[in-house]
Amino acid sequence: MPTDGRRVPAGAAVLRADITDAIRDAVFAELAEVGYGRLSIEAVARRAGVGKTAVYRRWSSKLDMVVDVVSTVAGERMDLPDMGSLRDDIEMILMIAGRALRHPLAWKVIPDLLAEAARNPGIAETLHRVLTANQRGMGSQVVARAVARGEIAAEVDPDLAIDLIVGPLYWRIAVSRNDLPKADIQRLATSAAAALAALPPA
Amino acid sequence: MPTDGRRVPAGAAVLRADITDAIRDAVFAELAEVGYGRLSIEAVARRAGVGKTAVYRRWSSKLDMVVDVVSTVAGERMDLPDMGSLRDDIEMILMIAGRALRHPLAWKVIPDLLAEAARNPGIAETLHRVLTANQRGMGSQVVARAVARGEIAAEVDPDLAIDLIVGPLYWRIAVSRNDLPKADIQRLATSAAAALAALPPA
DNA sequence: ATTCGTCGAGACGAGGCCGTATCAACGCGT
DNA sequence: ACGCGTTGATACGGCCTCGTCTCGACGAAT
Numbered sequence: 067m068p069t070d071g072r073r074v075p076a077g078a079a080v081l082r083a084d085i086t087d088a089i090r091d092a093v094f095a096e097l098a099e100v101g102y103g104r105l106s107i108e109a110v111a112r113r114a115g116v117g118k119t120a121v122y123r124r125w126s127s128k129l130d131m132v133v134d135v136v137s138t139v140a141g142e143r144m145d146l147p148d149m150g151s152l153r154d155d156i157e158m159i160l161m162i163a164g165r166a167l168r169h170p171l172a173w174k175v176i177p178d179l180l181a182e183a184a185r186n187p188g189i190a191e192t193l194h195r196v197l198t199a200n201q202r203g204m205g206s207q208v209v210a211r212a213v214a215r216g217e218i219a220a221e222v223d224p225d226l227a228i229d230l231i232v233g234p235l236y237w238r239i240a241v242s243r244n245d246l247p248k249a250d251i252q253r254l255a256t257s258a259a260a261a262l263a264a265l266p267p268a
Numbered sequence: 269m270p271t272d273g274r275r276v277p278a279g280a281a282v283l284r285a286d287i288t289d290a291i292r293d294a295v296f297a298e299l300a301e302v303g304y305g306r307l308s309i310e311a312v313a314r315r316a317g318v319g320k321t322a323v324y325r326r327w328s329s330k331l332d333m334v335v336d337v338v339s340t341v342a343g344e345r346m347d348l349p350d351m352g353s354l355r356d357d358i359e360m361i362l363m364i365a366g367r368a369l370r371h372p373l374a375w376k377v378i379p380d381l382l383a384e385a386a387r388n389p390g391i392a393e394t395l396h397r398v399l400t401a402n403q404r405g406m407g408s409q410v411v412a413r414a415v416a417r418g419e420i421a422a423e424v425d426p427d428l429a430i431d432l433i434v435g436p437l438y439w440r441i442a443v444s445r446n447d448l449p450k451a452d453i454q455r456l457a458t459s460a461a462a463a464l465a466a467l468p469p470a
Numbered sequence: 471a472t473t474c475g476t477c478g479a480g481a482c483g484a485g486g487c488c489g490t491a492t493c494a495a496c497g498c499g500t
Numbered sequence: 501a502c503g504c505g506t507t508g509a510t511a512c513g514g515c516c517t518c519g520t521c522t523c524g525a526c527g528a529a530t
Contacts, residue, residue, distance in 0.1 A: 080505085080506080082506075082507080093358035101305045102305070102308065103302065103303045103304070103306040103386070104305040105489055106486080107487080107488080108487055109486095109487090113378035113430075113456070116507080116508070117509060118509095119507070119509090120507065122489075122490085122510080123506075124327060125505095132324040161439075174386045174387060176381065176387070177386060179382075179384055180379055180383070181383040184375065184376045184380070184442075185301065185302075186374060188444070198444065225444070226456070226459075228439075229437075229439050229456070230456075230463070233436035233437070234435035235430040236438075236443065237430075237434060237439070238431045239425075240382075240433070241382055241438065242427070242431070243385070243392070244427065247282035253468045254428070254431070254432075256466060256467070257432060257464070257467045257468075258463060259429075259466075260463055260466030261459040261466075262459070263462070264458060264462030265455055265459045266459075266460070282475085282528095283478080284476075287476090287477080308518085309517080309519090310516080310517060311516095311517090313478095318477080318478070319478045319479060319480085320479095320480095320519085321477075321478075321479090321521095322477070322479095323479080325476080325477095325484080327509095443526055
């Protein structure tokens, strides 16, 4: 006997998770294919094989939908294993980031969202949260270890460190769209380690 | 006395240059405001204060128009003055590129076009032509000078050199959207010079 | 003065997407 | 067995854009 009327909705029926997942996948596919600017809710529903109703019941707008989907997928934080040296820590970061950026969805979607962030505060805030926070964490981690090992003299600004480490990688893969073979990644790692060591103190 | 009928169209009237210029400006403004994906010819004409006719008389499609406009504006090649040292050459590049990237139109339009290039061969080809060619030229130039000065041992891949020089700058300004004060540019220059010197040979 | 192409304006039908509403069918908890 | 919310489908008016076409006006060369 329920104590207070219809707190529990009586005959249930919750938003089906498999449908939410199908929509999520469709959002990414559409983002890759036409970008955020051209993305339409109708096309997402069509691709997911669901009705517009199912979409609008979950999110109130395109921005809402994309922000939520991106947050869900990109939210994972990661801890970087200590590879024993600054150079090897950097190589590890480059390998991980490189593998992520090579994903056919990622290298179309990420630059698109970054560009959209320049004019859309909602997108900007989300990306800042899921990307920058993560990276700054890795940056501080690597810098702290290198200082502890005595590999670099003074504290280095973690932001500049990240610029020096992932900047060249992103430029190559996402901007120049040139291939970046493993050998080049290793050379970049050696080079970036030297760059960090040579970075003048603030 | 005309030698052959109407080779010269009789009563002239050429496409007016001032109107072409107005359209060009409008294209950039629209690109910055809504991006390539959402850019519409109608909106361009409206913003330029011209009729759609004037636009369609010049270009046959949105892709045509954007490619041509971008080529026209970004086509300038530049020679880098010899600053006397690798580090100072790099600082010069960073100052020039940094100033360009800070332009309110540039840092909205460039990432947008780069993202669009991932799915649009026409855009990709154009950007490759106007950007990469220019940069590779600067890269080879800087590397050659540094080798001649004895600052770096062996020949260095100009592509990797460019990655190391402009990658961090682009990442900071166009991706992280953090401010990059002049002091940081100078530190980046010192650091990038060390990175080039430490780059393992191919 | 005439001629001809460009100019802005806007009409046109077609088509896409918006956000809402309505419908019968289904499935789940009671 | 029943009730309820979700489901896909479809329709709606409204808005925007497409690419083409027509119109009168203007200007420059003849």
